[in-house]
Amino acid sequence: LLVGADGANSRVREHAGIELTRSSYHQLALVCAVATEKSHQQTAWQCFMPTGPLAFLPLFNGQSSIVWSLDEDQAGEMLALDDAMFMRALAEASEYQLGDITAVSERKTFPLAHGHVNNYVKPGLALIGDAAHTIHPLAGQGANLGIADAISLADVLLTARQAGRQWYALHTLLKYQRQRKAENRLMETSMSGFKVLFGQTNPLLTEMRNAGLSLVDQLPAIKNLLSRHALGGGH
Ligand SMILES: Cc1cc2nc3c(=O)[nH]c(=O)nc-3n(C[C@H](O)[C@H](O)[C@H](O)COP(=O)(O)OP(=O)(O)OC[C@H]3O[C@@H](n4cnc5c(N)ncnc54)[C@H](O)[C@@H]3O)c2cc1C
The missing domain is CATH 3.30.9.10 (D-Amino Acid Oxidase, subunit A, domain 2)
Incomplete structure (x- = not known):
């Protein structure tokens, strides 16, 4: 199994012919x-x-x-x-x-760009980290997503191996893709949303944004939930 962890300009991704949608x-x-x-x-x-x-x-x-x-x-x-x-x-x-x-x-x-591949895996190959997805660095989440990918892939492979299944088979690798793609896509979209939100000069929108942030700041339960999520607490 080849794991492509070679960053945003991944040669592994390029050689595997996996397409990246980049913006x-x-x-x-x-x-x-x-x-x-x-x-x-x-x-x-x-x-x-x-x-x-x-x-x-x-x-x-x-x-x-x-x-x-x-x-x-x-x-x-x-x-x-x-x-x-x-x-x-x-x-x-x-x-x-x-x-x-x-x-x-x-x-x-x-x-600065954001991008995502459609397929994280192919037979004998898995992409993790920036090789599979890049986001705006405004919330410092890029490295966390890559680490979460690595944990998820290792977990899926170990579970399959312990169960005596083919840990390198495509259907096992697809399990890793299912675990990570939606979450990474959500983070990519959220960061692009934040970028637009913080770029606003419209007074009404900036007022609403600031009120929302103040509200979150005053609600420790919500604030902790968001912090835990940002720190990869789901893993
Ligand atoms: C300006 C900027 C600020 C950022 N700030 C933050 C932040 O505050 N917090 C955060 O979490 N994230 C931040 N990020 C994002 C973060 O840097 C990346 O998400 C993270 O480094 C991705 O890790 P990775 O291991 O997937 O890729 P990389 O960190 O890019 O690692 C890939 C590695 O593969 C090696 N490599 C590539 N090609 C080859 C080859 N052909 N042969 C051998 N080795 C090769 C490279 O040398 C590199 O060491 C920032 C990004 C940018 C651009």
């Missing part, structure tokens, strides 16, 4: 590591702006890794700035949540 957000994620005036306090911080989210993810060395989703032309402008101007623009965009930006590493960009 670009026409945005780039600008990533780099930054040092900040204030401590990140081991906390991930994210700001949702009409263009897309800006995330500061805490690193062990006290720095933060940033992921800034920007329209393609804006990303080009940010890349063209010198370090000092970029640090100022970033601090302003983050509303100085962590104070000034005091150092920055090399900046890189990645195209």
Whole structure:
């Protein structure tokens, strides 16, 4: 059995002739590591702006890794700035949540797209993780989905083997596909929905969105349920 776990540009998927439906957000994620005036306090911080989210993810060395989703032309402008101007623009965009930006590493960009294959499996082959599906990184769920795929595939194979069935047979692999495809599709659609929702500038829609988020924040049971789901608690 060959498991294709080789990421969004999977050669295994390509060689197997498995088609991927891919849709670009026409945005780039600008990533780099930054040092900040204030401590990140081991906390991930994210700001949702009409263009897309800006995330500061805490690193062990006290720095933060940033992921800034920007329209393609804006990303080009940010890349063209010198370090000092970029640090100022970033601090302003983050509303100085962590104070000034005091150092920055090399900046890189990645195209943002979502995509999904129709078939996760073929005889003798299974795709997992980004090889099978990619989503917008706004909620940091991509890695979780891939890990959940790996757990599900291992579980299906082990169960079949323990029962003395052909663990590598297509009907066994299809069980893995049934377990994961709907959930991954739901997450892909939800992330695209969030992207549209947070991109709204219509005052009525932003008011409704904010009221909904405040309500969830005040309902610990719902909040815990959503957190558990995001952490892959169903597995
Ligand atoms: C800008 C950005 C920010 C993100 N932020 C988050 C986040 O905060 N949280 C989160 O959960 N997810 C995030 N994601 C998504 C996350 O990175 C992916 O969902 C996750 O890495 C997918 O894991 P994977 O193992 O399927 O693929 P990858 O992580 O892409 O791993 C594939 C591996 O296969 C190797 N490989 C590929 N081809 C070959 C070959 N021919 N031979 C040998 N090796 C090969 C690659 O080198 C790589 O090591 C982000 C994505 C982007 C683009």
